[in-house]
Amino acid sequence: MELEDNEKKDSLKNFRSFGQQIVDTASVFYRRGWLFGTSGNLSAVINETPLQIAITGSGLNKGKIDLSGLIVIDVNGNVISGNKKVSSEADLHIAVIREMHAGSVFHTHSVWSTMLSKRYLKDGGILIRGYEMLKGLNNVGTHEHSEWIPIIENSQDMKTLSATVTSILRQHPEVHGFMLSGHGLYTWGKTPEEAERHVEVIEFLLEVYGRGNAGTDNIP
Amino acid sequence: MELEDNEKKDSLKNFRSFGQQIVDTASVFYRRGWLFGTSGNLSAVINETPLQIAITGSGLNKGKIDLSGLIVIDVNGNVISGNKKVSSEADLHIAVIREMHAGSVFHTHSVWSTMLSKRYLKDGGILIRGYEMLKGLNNVGTHEHSEWIPIIENSQDMKTLSATVTSILRQHPEVHGFMLSGHGLYTWGKTPEEAERHVEVIEFLLEVYGRGNAGTDNIP
Amino acid sequence: MELEDNEKKDSLKNFRSFGQQIVDTASVFYRRGWLFGTSGNLSAVINETPLQIAITGSGLNKGKIDLSGLIVIDVNGNVISGNKKVSSEADLHIAVIREMHAGSVFHTHSVWSTMLSKRYLKDGGILIRGYEMLKGLNNVGTHEHSEWIPIIENSQDMKTLSATVTSILRQHPEVHGFMLSGHGLYTWGKTPEEAERHVEVIEFLLEVYGRGNAGTDNIP
Amino acid sequence: MELEDNEKKDSLKNFRSFGQQIVDTASVFYRRGWLFGTSGNLSAVINETPLQIAITGSGLNKGKIDLSGLIVIDVNGNVISGNKKVSSEADLHIAVIREMHAGSVFHTHSVWSTMLSKRYLKDGGILIRGYEMLKGLNNVGTHEHSEWIPIIENSQDMKTLSATVTSILRQHPEVHGFMLSGHGLYTWGKTPEEAERHVEVIEFLLEVYGRGNAGTDNIP
16 A cells, blocks of 8 residues: 555654654663663654554664664564664564554663563562552543553564563553563553653653562552 | 732743753753653742742653743742643642742652652651751751651642641741652752752652661651 | 962962862762762862862852862861862861871762761771772772771761871771761872772772672671 | 784774774763773774784773773783783683684673672572573573573682683683673673673673572572
8 A cells, every 4th residue: 555645745754753752762761771782662653544653673772873773664564664674573563553552652671670570470560559650641640540560471472472462452451551571661652752751650660669669569 | 919010020030040940950850860751840939929930831841841841820820921731739839938938849759759758658757867968958057957858648639738738837847848658759948059959968868768778767 | 388489380280180170070970979969078189288278168069060169278277269168077188188198088978878887887887898899999909908998977076076087097097988977988099080089989889888788798 | 923014904993993982882881880990991803813902901990081091902912002001801801802702892890790790609600581681692582591691700810810711611602791709790792882782781681680689590
């Protein structure tokens, strides 16, 4: 399915604008230690129908990329433009975008999300409640909110993992993020700006949770 | 009540000068992780009679604002100028300004204040004594000083919460700050500069307290 | 006792060169959280006979000063030049300079030195051994070195505290630093550069010590 | 053995390009606290036959050097060019380069590697498995990978220590790094870029390991 000329213009404009936000945010997140090595992936929808997604290329240091470090993929993960390798985790971004109608998906690798997601995998997730910072999540209006952050067992089989992610999101349509065990955080938003905010909010809450050893709260 | 022309000039001058201090400090505090997401609010009195307060707008990333991210409100929290939304927590700023005759109120969301304020809510506060850093608080001349930091249960009902804050401050007129449970720190000063210093001093002491697990000190 | 013209030139040259090193280092240390609020003092000898010391003024944010934030004092702590207030802790700088023949004294307030100096005051100090980083201390050639860091009880009586510091340094002429309980670290060097290195080395070792809960090592 | 003119050109080109990468990375690592004091050494092979290695000079603050802070040494650690002192640890760089056919060796001193390498020396190393970040290591394709990080007892006898390092690497040719107890991390790569990535990956995993107190995983 081809894009019309006007759609191509919009798509390109979105690539430049959302892409630059991704590049700038990646640089900040890298300096905070949330994207060390070549870890993490950030994406944004630049065209809805047909679906086109700008996503950071595989194997790059996300703190040092510019727009040429992004590629554009379609709904099946095929590369439409860009000369970088597509990450196998692009499938998870597509799953989140389709299931949650997200406009942007950010996947980060912080120390706290890595450590906690391994420790609490046996519980299937962690429950965070009673924090004002929760109000930074879309549609949350009170600190009395209980946020369930599912933890999914990590896997290199992206087909199966995508299906599991889709299934978990279908069971928990109210969540704002999930973790892969020993791997990190996925969160999203309508825009890159909202996805960035959700990363900051959830990473903050995970550090609070980890430092407080809030084991007794960990009951769904 | 209208401002005279001269008063308007002073008010505008104060807006520019105190406002810029707020913007600059917010940027530094954001990079330290004390204002993640869109959390926190910083304010300064720019006119005393009638009371006019410049305060950061609601729902903004405080690390990326300029002067246009501030609004000016009156003693009832009504917007006098600026095109951002007023935070519901503006009521708490007004309560502190009125009760403590503060010229500036800074509210930050650090990991340590969030974690400790939830853990020690049951004690009504934490007592910090024996630290030289206490001398960074206004009118404290010795490390032997005992600083009581009240913890107030968080609420979304700002009318009630303001009244509670006022009541606690009336009982403890000697305090330099308080925490809302699972929410963060409020502190203040005669100027934005003093409020900034108080944030650094109290945040430092909270981290020392948290790392030292100084449970046995926690008796008023 | 007056300075000759040539000596005045040297003294001024040293003020500018050592003073700038102090200002630059203070800015870096402040951003690392080692000089929050208005805490800490940094000094350097700019003339030996008669003794003239450039030292950061009292009550200033050490992360934001330039050369005008320094004052020059004599061996009795009297101000020779500069328009800032002299810190009462200048007496401790003078004591260290006289006793250890130091060219520069840096006093920092980190979370780790504050917390550990309070916890281990009862032991009179902490003993650090077995770390390669110890070789960053002047005249230490092996990680097998045992570094004793005395902890002295904090006091606001600077006359008594200076005498105690002098006495402890006379008993332990081999040390590279000491802590005041709940207060922070004093270290020094022949030059501001060496003092800066000693701060980094000791702060690093204190954090290692604190994180490792190396209680069993804490026997002199 | 002399270099031909063409080889000299290549060697100089590599010195400039790899040397600049070393200088830039050292500045970033220093700011992260991985090279405090004058600790750490970074090196890169700039000519293979005969072996020529650019390496940071001894006793320098690695966060503030430029190309003049590097020296070039031969396979025996003799200085070919540059006016800085050669570190005694250059022998370990040479041992790693020869045994692992590395193009670049980075040695860092972080708090976590220092603390963990002392705590777990008794076990001979630590085993890290189950983390996605492991895939940032060369030739690791799954988080199910088990990475053994040997810990070698620290020594000031570089001849013996080099021999021990060579022997350990021969026993464990699959490792990507090792630690010296109470001293820090050695890792390497085909290029300075890969060595930098390996530092970030291993330091990240050590912090996760340390925070998680993953004692039960510590069985080879």
